[in-house]
Amino acid sequence: MIDCSSSEDKIKDAAKRVFILKGFSGCTSREIARESGMNVALVNYYFRSKDKLFQIIFQAVLEEFMLSMYSVFSSDASLKDKIRILIEREYDFISKNPEIPGFIINELSRENKESSEVVELLNKISASGVMKQAEAAQQIGEMRKIDIIGISLLVTSNCQYPFIAKSLLQKMHGLSDKDYFEYLETHKKNVTEMILTFLFPNPTVN
Amino acid sequence: MIDCSSSEDKIKDAAKRVFILKGFSGCTSREIARESGMNVALVNYYFRSKDKLFQIIFQAVLEEFMLSMYSVFSSDASLKDKIRILIEREYDFISKNPEIPGFIINELSRENKESSEVVELLNKISASGVMKQAEAAQQIGEMRKIDIIGISLLVTSNCQYPFIAKSLLQKMHGLSDKDYFEYLETHKKNVTEMILTFLFPNPTVN
DNA sequence: GTATGTTTTAAACAAGTGTTTAAATAAAGT
DNA sequence: ACTTTATTTAAACACTTGTTTAAAACATAC
Incomplete structure (x- = not known):
């Protein structure tokens, strides 16, 4: 090769x-x-310089990561499906790139560097109309009253943390790489059900 | 001073x-x-040496962190209350030491260093009898069938991630430190309800 | 006081850091 | 062919790194 x-x-x-x-x-x-x-x-x-090279890499990785999450919002699926797909996508993307969330978070907090990508994502999401979709679902009582921050916190916490804390969890429970990633497949199902039933306690449709 | x-x-x-x-x-x-x-x-x-100094600090921080989580298991509260208190404790401890989870996770994955504290925690927890408590609750259908790994993943994900990813979330939503930590208080309530209703879908007692 | 052991300091050490230089090689243009 | 430009290299630069040395300052004993 x-x-x-x-x-x-x-x-x-x-x-x-x-x-x-x-x-x-x-x-x-x-x-x-x-x-x-x-x-x-x-x-x-x-x-x-090393610094310039890093900025180029970091921005590229950040954009790749953000884009993989965003694309789901621009579809015309139902809100519940969007969140279901979002979880699925995040798990899939991070499974293939397990170190990326930790990398972004660490380097973002290393120095207070501004990143246009981070801010732009929110604009794209709100432009996608998903916020209004949520408001409507909350109006008719299908969805729990919770803002976009809360929703994204729930999703990212349960999708990203298991990969970020892989080293800790593996050592705690004595799991091999294979065992750990296998377990996460089960966990994904739990997380999906937990989040969806929490956000949509009164299913009217679907 | x-x-x-x-x-x-x-x-x-x-x-x-x-x-x-x-x-x-x-x-x-x-x-x-x-x-x-x-x-x-x-x-x-x-x-x-710098390395020796680091080992001392790291072990101390790890022990402090583990102990703050463990102590709840040795009480005689109900299982549901134990988890409720565990979430409360984690949120409180990490609010006061927001960088510790990220520190431990990062340094633990930097090199494959073994840490007796990490392994010992699991032994202490299983010795506390909380596993049998869970089995009993699952037997009578009060608690969802899920192992200790799944439970701790749910709790730690939702408690630790919001602090680990603080820099990312703050930039995304343009929140000040004060605003962010205030928001996390609301989020804690959401997380507690979400996890408890997921783990205990059929409440018999309490 | 002197003597002894501990703590603190400035200076030095070799190795490693990011970066630059200047010369060598390759490619492209004429 | 020759000139010019772009690429690659080994070597050096100034600086920082972790660590050590040897002497100074301090304390406590006798």
Whole structure:
């Protein structure tokens, strides 16, 4: 298997892997260079500094992550289905990229860096009309009265935490990687039922 | 306000603050020395190395954190009350130490360090008889059939995540520290109700 | 007082950090 | 062909890292 991508891309790919795994202050420029099979000087030749390279990676990862969550809102499914799908999507995405939530959260709190992506997501969501959908469902008593913050907190808590705290949970219960990820499939079902019956205690339709 | 504690304690206190805030690889020995008002050499005079100092701090923090969660299990309250109190306790403890869960999780996954405290907690919990309490409640159909991993995942997800992801959530919704922590008080009530009605769908007593 | 053991300091150490330089190589343009 | 531009490299730069050294300051004994 030969990597025939450009040197710039090789560095970018390696940087993404290393940054996500160890964080900005947990790795060195030389480590990224080594991981990409390139020279240290090349990293700075293409990206000017470790910091600049990190910003590029971080913004890309953030956008990828946000987009995977957002796309569900623009569909025309029912509110209940949207949340059901949202949970499903988050679990799937994070299963494939288990370290990304922790990476984003850690680096976002490292320094108070502003990220347009973070703010823009909320605008996109409110523009999708899902808020009005929620208001309507709450009006007729189908849905519990709870704001968007509460809903997203419930979903993200139960979807992201099991992956963020993987190391802790694994050590506590002595589970292998395989066992742990298998268990999370069961947990996903629990979480889905718990959140949906909490948000929609009086199902009128569906 | 004069700090009249010993130099060793001053270093330990500063190290705890700095390590929790920035992580092991996010800070330097000189930063800890400066923060404690001491000399760099003194840090190594008392603790031999940055690594040794970190281990001491980490184990202490881990024990403090685990103990605050565990103590509820040894009471003679009903199972439902134990979980209710557990959520209350976790929220209270983490409100006062918001960075500790993230600190523990991050440092635990940094290297595969074994921590006896993590394993011991489970032994203490099973020794407290709460497992049998759960089995009994599940036998009579009062409690949903779910194992200890699932329960602790539900509780910790909904209690710890809101603090771990504070930076992300705050930026998304544009909340000040005060607003955010206020909101979490409301969220705690939601979480408590959600988890309890999920775990105990058919209340027989209480 | 001197002597002894402990605590504190400034200075130094080697290794590692991000970054830059200047020369070597390759590619493209004429 | 030659010139110009872009890529790659080894080496160096200045600075920070964790750690150690050796001497100073302090305390407590005799």
